[in-house]
Amino acid sequence: xxxxxxxxxxxxxxxxxxxxxxxxxxxxxxxxxxxxxxxxxxxxxxxxxxxxxxxxxxxxxxxxxxxxxxxxxxxxxxxxxxxxxxxxxxxxxxxxxxxxxxxxxxxxxxxxxxxxxxxxxxxxxxxxxxxxxxxxxxxxxxxxxxxxxxxxxxxxxxxxxxxxxxxxxxxxxxxxxxxxxxxxxxxxxxxxxxxxxxxxxxxxxxxxxxxxxxxxxxxxxxxxxxxxxxxxxxxxxxxxxxxxxxxxxxxxxxxxxxxxxxxxxxxxxxxxxxxxxxxxxxxxxxxxxxxxxxxxxxxxxxxxxxxxxxxxxxxxxxxxxxxxxxxxxxxxxxxxxxxxxxxxxxxxxxxxxxxxxxxxxxxxxxxxxxxxxxxxxxxxxxxxxxxxxxxxxxxxxxxxxxxxxxxxxxxxxxxxxxxxxxxxxxxxxxxxxxxxxxxxxxxxxxxxxxxxxxxxxxxxxxxxxxxxxxxxxxxxxxxxxxxxxxxxxxxxxxxxxxxxxxxxxxxxxxxxxxxxxxxxxxxxxxxxxxxxxxxxxxxxxx
Amino acid sequence: xxxxxxxxxxxxxxxxxxxxxxxxxxxxxxxxxxxxxxxxxxxxxxxxxxxxxxxxxxxxxxxxxxxxxxxxxxxxxxxxxxxxxxxxxxxxxxxxxxxxxxxxxxxxxxxxxxxxxxxxxxxxxxxxxxxxxxxxxxxxxxxxxxxxxxxxxxxxxxxxxxxxxxxxxxxxxxxxxxxxxxxxxxxxxxxxxxxxxxxxxxxxxxxxxxxxxxxxxxxxxxxx
Numbered sequence: 001x002x003x004x005x006x007x008x009x010x011x012x013x014x015x016x017x018x019x020x021x022x023x024x025x026x027x028x029x030x031x032x033x034x035x036x037x038x039x040x041x042x043x044x045x046x047x048x049x050x051x052x053x054x055x056x057x058x059x060x061x062x063x064x065x066x067x068x069x070x071x072x073x074x075x076x077x078x079x080x081x082x083x084x085x086x087x088x089x090x091x092x093x094x095x096x097x098x099x100x101x102x103x104x105x106x107x108x109x110x111x112x113x114x115x116x117x118x119x120x121x122x123x124x125x126x127x128x129x130x131x132x133x134x135x136x137x138x139x140x141x142x143x144x145x146x147x148x149x150x151x152x153x154x155x156x157x158x159x160x161x162x163x164x165x166x167x168x169x170x171x172x173x174x175x176x177x178x179x180x181x182x183x184x185x186x187x188x189x190x191x192x193x194x195x196x197x198x199x200x201x202x203x204x205x206x207x208x209x210x211x212x213x214x215x216x217x218x219x220x221x222x223x224x225x226x227x228x229x230x231x232x233x234x235x236x237x238x239x240x241x242x243x244x245x246x247x248x249x250x251x252x253x254x255x256x257x258x259x260x261x262x263x264x265x266x267x268x269x270x271x272x273x274x275x276x277x278x279x280x281x282x283x284x285x286x287x288x289x290x291x292x293x294x295x296x297x298x299x300x301x302x303x304x305x306x307x308x309x310x311x312x313x314x315x316x317x318x319x320x321x322x323x324x325x326x327x328x329x330x331x332x333x334x335x336x337x338x339x340x341x342x343x344x345x346x347x348x349x350x351x352x353x354x355x356x357x358x359x360x361x362x363x364x365x366x367x368x369x370x371x372x373x374x375x376x377x378x379x380x381x382x383x384x385x386x387x388x389x390x391x392x393x394x395x396x397x398x399x400x401x402x403x404x405x406x407x408x409x410x411x412x413x414x415x416x417x418x419x420x421x422x423x424x425x426x427x428x429x430x431x432x433x434x435x436x437x438x439x440x441x442x443x444x445x446x447x448x449x450x451x452x453x454x455x456x457x458x459x460x461x462x463x464x465x466x467x468x469x470x471x472x473x474x475x476x477x478x479x480x481x482x483x484x485x486x487x488x489x490x491x492x493x494x495x496x497x498x499x500x501x502x503x504x505x506x507x508x509x510x511x512x513x514x515x516x517x518x519x520x521x522x523x524x525x526x527x528x529x530x531x532x533x534x535x536x537x538x539x540x541x542x
Numbered sequence: 543x544x545x546x547x548x549x550x551x552x553x554x555x556x557x558x559x560x561x562x563x564x565x566x567x568x569x570x571x572x573x574x575x576x577x578x579x580x581x582x583x584x585x586x587x588x589x590x591x592x593x594x595x596x597x598x599x600x601x602x603x604x605x606x607x608x609x610x611x612x613x614x615x616x617x618x619x620x621x622x623x624x625x626x627x628x629x630x631x632x633x634x635x636x637x638x639x640x641x642x643x644x645x646x647x648x649x650x651x652x653x654x655x656x657x658x659x660x661x662x663x664x665x666x667x668x669x670x671x672x673x674x675x676x677x678x679x680x681x682x683x684x685x686x687x688x689x690x691x692x693x694x695x696x697x698x699x700x701x702x703x704x705x706x707x708x709x710x711x712x713x714x715x716x717x718x719x720x721x722x723x724x725x726x727x728x729x730x731x732x733x734x735x736x737x738x739x740x741x742x743x744x745x746x747x748x749x750x751x752x753x754x755x756x757x758x759x760x761x762x763x764x765x766x
Binding site: 141170174188193198204411 | 561562563566569570571572573574575576577579580581582583584585586588608610627629630631632664665684688689691692711714715716717718719722723724725726727728729731732735740743744747748752755756758759760762763764765
């Protein structure tokens with residue numbers, strides 16, 4: 001499968017391996033990290049961003065593809081939707097059936113509210129399902145939530161909302177306990193001690209995992225619990241616009257049956273946006289590790305309704321996306337591979353950077369090594385860095401890879417690459433939306449009755465998220481949003497429903513002279529050949 | 543020019559590059575996928591697919607996002623299969639009881655044909671985990687089924703109408719909740735937090751000026 005050139009380079013990697021097994025590159029100083037990020041992280045490429053022209057974040061930057069969607073009109077603009085003809089009537093409407101949405105549904109149900117989930121694909125079709133490496137919580141003796149706070153806040157470049165980080169870390173152990181009691185099978189020692197490892201930027205080993213199916217194990221358990229409670233899940237139904245009322249609060253959503261094209265009206269006292277991320281917008285033409293439905297829909301809905309975004313200009317590129325072969329290009333190679341000992345190595349076999357720097361630093365380091373120093377190994381798809389996976393077996397013993405990261409082993413074996421024996425080529429892939437709709441500690445936004453949880457929200461992770469804090473985020477804030485929604489729903493009095501904000505937004509766009517000729521939210525990426533907008537990228541969309 | 547192969551989507555022929563996965567080939571042919579597509583990384587099970595190579599009578603199953611196209615593949619997506627998930631309250635179950643007999647009794651109608659195992663795109667020993675479930679060996683069933691992505695390929699081939707993924711899921715939830723050893727350090731930490739042990743230190747940390755936090759962060763000790 002590998003080319004001659006790659007095989008030649010592997011010989012050099014093997015030659016330096018015995019020495020590297022006992023040594024690791026030093027960690028960068030704060031100044032070195034800042035310099036590396038400024039020069040090589042994609043967030044610093046000014047030509048990849050546009051200025052937002054209207055709305056609460058007017059004047060701020062957003063990735064071009066996101067800005068275009070923010071600058072587009074609702075597909076309902078100019079249409080006459082009869083909001084008095086209610087198809088679904090509920091207390092709490094949850095938009096999105098991933099980790100945050102399902103956690104919210106369970107807690108809102110516990111809180112006595114009538115709950116309903118809508119999701120544009122199937123329940124559990126979400127980035128949560130694809131999270132591999134693990135979930136953080138400070139539950140060991142040498143660790144504390146305070147230490148977790150320092151790691152998360154520092155890793156996010158001291159930009160996060162402190163009260164949200166505090167909430168994240170203080171509720172983390174309870175989140176693990178909650179999942180465990182729902183039946184999630186965490187990796188444990190025989191005496192029940194959680195098996196925990198490092199992630200990039202952690203100062204304590206607090207990464208809990210379920211092999212490398214951590215997110216899948218959590219997601220399928222949460223979904224099963226939602227189904228056991230018989231909470232309605234309306235699948236293949238997207239939300240295309242929030243409904244407000246004459247008091248300015250959110251009062252439901254207009255839904256679209258993805259298969260029939262019918263519009264439907266959902267009336268709700270509280271709406272929770274749990275729509276996830278934006279990988280499928282392919283910022284800067286990066287491939288992505290994300291789910292098919294990751295198109296930033298929640299950001300568009302909230303923004304058009306008037307809610308401000310926070311850190312919409314910071315994107316996480318996971319340092320280790322598969323770089324080859326094409327069938328898995330951009331697919332996630334979990335950070336846990338590095339937690340277990342694999343180093344990042346250039347074409348000459350040099351481990352040029354500590355393997356567990358934070359993701360932004362690590363991604364920038366790979367880009368510099370390939371594009372700046374020309375030390376990447378050339379693959380048929382471009383230059384890449386080796387992730388020296390055979391080290392894992394040398395350090396942890398034969399069989400470690402199959403036991404701890406079976407999904408990774410399976411993914412590469414499918415294409416004849418045995419990661420136990422040869423290193424695998426990696427390059428950054430678009431992975432996570434660090435920012436989103438700004439929330440407070442109750443997951444509330446600036447608009448009454450509109451809550452947000454999970455990747456769609458902004459403020460928890462500052463300008464960079466640590467491994468294992470996203471699964472944690474969807475559980476902690478998903479649950480909190482559900483609890484908060486149930487409480488609020490008991491008090492809400494809805495007024496007359498309206499879509500007036502849609503016309504107002506259109507007028508603002510018109511006044512600013514913006515005409516994209518498109519409608520938003522996107523809902524699904526345009527991958528079909530006749531509709532393909534990303535053809536110039538030159539790679540297939542996995 | 544890339545080498546092309548012929549594939550047949552629902553019997554209709556399309557010429558597609560041979561390097562593509564089945565999912566990408568579908569899109570190359572011009573389909574806008576709604577059903578039968580999901581994470582595109584082999585974790586969600588949305589893209590269960592059945593195919594036959596022209597001239598062979600053997601039916602194969604795969605995840606469309608993980609399978610590269612082959613020449614003369616006759617392909618049909620199985621975007622939904624009517625599996626039968628039973629509703630239960632996990633808190634009411636006792637692992638000593640014959641739970642499977644109560645919730646999924648059809649597993650005892652397994653005729654041992656092993657078609658489920660042959661159909662599994664994850665190469666799991668599906669029939670074996672059903673056998674463990676029959677015997678009430680939940681933990682073994684849980685471990686054997688752990689890598690299941692619930693695509694349902696097994697169920698499509700089962701003459702006994704078993705919904706295997708849900709049997710495995712029940713066994714895993716029982717194992718995670720009741721059988722796996724308790725994590726005392728976790729319980730202890732949850733209690734400490736509830737008792738307010740970290741309230742003061744956290745308040746102190748969270749109210750430090752950013753410069754001070756930067757100093758603490760840049761000089762923090764990292765566990766080996």
